[in-house]
Amino acid sequence: MTTSYGGPRFTPGRIRALALTAGPLVLPLFAIELIWLHTLIPLVVCYHLVVLGGREGNTVVTWALGSAGLMALISQSLLVFVFGLTMVPLGYILAAGIRRGDAPSWTGIKGLGYVFCLWLLLGAYSGLTGGPGPLQVTLESLEQSMVAALGQLEPAAENGVGAAAAPLSDQELVAAYENLQRFISRAWPALFTISFISLVWLNLVASHWLLRRKDPRLTPWPEFKYWRLPEHFIAAAALALVLLLVRVEPLATIGLNGSLIIGMLYFMQGLGIMSALLAYWNVPPLLRGICYALILMQIYGLLLLALLGMADIRLNFRQRLQKRESP
Template identity: 35%
Template sequence: MAAQGTNPSGASAFFSGQTLMVATVYFLPVLVPALFGWMNMVLAVPAFYVLRVFGTRGGTTLLRNGLLLAALIALLLNQMGVFLFSLTMLPLGYSLDRSAALGEGPARAGARGAITLAATWIIFWTIYGLAAGMNPYSHLLQLLDTGFTQTFEAYKSNADLPADVLLDLDRVITELKLLIPRILPGVLACMVLMTVWMNMVAGNTLLMHRNPEKAPWSGYSGWQLPDQVVWLPIVALVLTLVGQGRIRDAGICLLLVAGLVYFFQGLAVFIHLLERWRVPRYLRLIFYFLLVIQSYGLIMLAVLGISDVWIDFRRKGRDDQAGKD
């Protein structure tokens, strides 16, 4: 069972402050998608937070009331499609709350959440495709192909570009058109993992700051993958190097997924080291910015994450904590 906190006075009332807050969070991406569209990817956070703070029953009532108000606004704005997609994040919020109630660690909770979100999105887009009479996956590939073609045509119409530059650009775009269908499953899987990761980190951080007794996990710097996951990049690398055709494509997709999950671990190790060395906050922000803008920064963090399996950079911190206890 999730934490069954006692509902504050008026929490279940339809027009309570909490209900209006939930409604606001869910209708902002519908009201101003150009400005708040990014919120669609973190809408499991309010659900997770509400369920942890008010308990499963009280949280569900609060979410129901808030979502009904948001749905009414979406209906009036003729934006029900956008609103319905935002609802696909709700199962992830419930999944994270369930994992927290069971005492699961971040890795297991993330795996459960990824399966939940992937299944939810597959169901949503399958129903959407049946209703629209098209295949969403094929439509996405067609949109990407058209986008590449339009990009090349835009550059081609620029008379200032030399012929050799246009030739190189044409070759790159042609190669991308051939590559994208091969790696798109891996890219979509990475999108699922990235979405789950963002919601877990944001939700747990919010709870640690506002309701620390409800936070299910420690700070992000202590999150760690099971050692057995190291077989994922090993298998992916073998399939990529020795496989042919679809097997090699599967290896590339697995390699993308492995690189991302070990980027998560590498980032946790990096944050832990900055905390251990007591690096000032403004310098940390500079380091984070440099990692983002450098093309090799993400790769370095992924390598750091894999190295942590054998070196265990955070062992000293755990030993120090054990000594204090």
């Protein structure tokens, strides 16, 4: 990727890779509402490190970071740039796991460990400087969102919007707010963990899917529809459920958080089973998207997929489908 005199040489493909890598870092510098693009940084970093190889991939990432840093200086948005910069190592972790052929679960655990360490460091830094920590900021933002949502719910109900078209009293709104507040005060560790798991899992699945579309030989992992959690996770799920049903604090709170986290993991496995079933039935892509949307938009659909993922431990749906497909 260098010229005869040692300088960088960028072909149109490399320039495109540079633009795609720098995009999620640069765009939020000029439009803060696009800061959600930072969640895509691990995806683009991992993809180009694997596709281009270690040396060329590192060159593209380095030039992308340098370009984004220069833009951050020009726009005076260094804090936004640094926040996006923290997502880059996660892309390196995912790419290393793919290149070494590590199991998807082990790669995800290492990525999750990095995200946890990052938030601990941010919290420690906030404590030393006297500023609000990431946990405090997130909980305050969540509380403000709840207040705004409940505030919109009251006029909507008074105008007859909703299934029952019955106005909510002030007491009911206060009770709903207090119940949500109590739930968040008990379940915030699980809510944070689930958000971290979702970040790592989405980047892991998307990277794997894009690499398989580029060239199946780029990734050693099977298709997502065949991913499966270790069987001993079911013991953790049973223990969390028992602690929740004990109703003795703090064991019940530990059980609540454990149940939510394990349920999220089995929801992801259930999503893989759903993908395998839709592929087995040859459902058209458009109809598959509609099915995913209908399931994901309802809390009962999420619960159904989590139960489906747990049932797969004993029933092994995907192995049965493979046996039917084999001649």
